[in-house]
Amino acid sequence: MRTVNEISKLTGVSVRTLHHYDAIGLLKPTKVTPAGYRLYDDTALGRLQNILLFRELQFSLKDIKAILDNPSFNSDEALTQQIELLELQYKRIGKLISFAREIKRNGVINMDFNAFNKSEIEKYKAEAKAKWSNTKEYKEYEQRKNNGYDSDTANQMMNIFSELGALKILPPDDKAVQDKIGELQSFITDSYYTCSNQTLHTLGQMYVNDERFKTNIDKAGGEGTAEFANRAIEIFCSGK
Numbered sequence: 115m116r117t118v119n120e121i122s123k124l125t126g127v128s129v130r131t132l133h134h135y136d137a138i139g140l141l142k143p144t145k146v147t148p149a150g151y152r153l154y155d156d157t158a159l160g161r162l163q164n165i166l167l168f169r170e171l172q173f174s175l176k177d178i179k180a181i182l183d184n185p186s187f188n189s190d191e192a193l194t195q196q197i198e199l200l201e202l203q204y205k206r207i208g209k210l211i212s213f214a215r216e217i218k219r220n221g222v223i224n225m226d227f228n229a230f231n232k233s234e235i236e237k238y239k240a241e242a243k244a245k246w247s248n249t250k251e252y253k254e255y256e257q258r259k260n261n262g263y264d265s266d267t268a269n270q271m272m273n274i275f276s277e278l279g280a281l282k283i284l285p286p287d288d289k290a291v292q293d294k295i296g297e298l299q300s301f302i303t304d305s306y307y308t309c310s311n312q313t314l315h316t317l318g319q320m321y322v323n324d325e326r327f328k329t330n331i332d333k334a335g336g337e338g339t340a341e342f343a344n345r346a347i348e349i350f351c352s353g354k
Contacts, residue, residue, distance in 0.1 A: 115144065115153040125162060140179045141165060164189065167196045171203070267305050272334040274298050278343055279335020286346035295343075295350040311351040318347030 122129045135141035136152065141162055143152035154162075161182060168178045181187060274297060281291050295314075302309035302317075309317075321327045321340045331340040 115155055116159070118143070118152045118154070121154050121159070121162070124159075125166065127162070127166070135162075135165070135175075138175065138179070140175055140182075160189070164192065167193075167200075171196065171199050271298075271301060271305070272330070274301060275331045275334040275339055275343065277335075278346070279332075279339035282336065282338060282342050286342060287349045291346050292350055292353075295346050298343075299350075314347055315351045318344040318351075321347075 116124070118129055118132050121127070121132060132141065132152070136143060141158065144155040144158050145153045147153065164182060165178055168181065169175075173181075181192070274294065278291070278294050278298070281288070281294060284291050299309050299311075299314050302314070307313075321331055322344045328340040331343065332338065335343075
């Protein structure tokens with residue numbers, strides 16, 4: 115067990131911040147002595163490690179608490195996502211350094227603002243939040259799962275992606291493609307949880323950013339189906 119002062123010295127997090135994390139339920143001490151001293155074990159230290167990594171990635175304390183309190187939260191999988199996000203930030207910082215050096219050498223003529231683009235990082239953050247946050251969609255999914263699913267549900271969903279893959283010869287805004295996206299949205303709502311346009315948009319990003327989703331969808335509909343589905347979903351969601 116470590117005291118709050120020892121945790122502060124070990125991690126660089128102020129005692130005041132640790133007290134605040136306790137107050138909002140983000141990081142409760144493992145034990146509080148009769149004298150009122152907070153004590154933390156290795157499990158609590160592991161949770162603090164996740165908190166600090168998510169904070170470094172600019173997640174809000176509210177979002178971090180929802181993610182860590184999710185019953186399905188998997189520390190190993192989350193760490194993989196955190197590494198991917200940190201690598202994206204590392205690359206982005208490298209671009210910004212090169213950009214600044216270029217300005218110093220040549221002035222501000224022909225400035226390229228792509229170095230400031232954070233869209234790829236935001237996509238990964240959206241994926242992490244959608245995957246781990248304790249959202250109403252997740253609660254609805256858990257409730258339906260507890261009530262029992264048809265074992266063929268996953269196969270039915272892959273059939274939709276197979277049919278969507280057959281439509282790749284068409285532009286993603288074609289009516290037949292958009293109707294198939296509407297069918298996908300309805301199937302998710304009927305089988306898993308209420309799939310709003312916002313939720314569907316986030317899922318579309320996961321289809322291309324999560325290798326497991328991408329592999330399974332491309333296996334069902336042929337190479338490029340996940341990317342095609344994401345483009346079609348973006349059009350579908352922007353049109354309503």
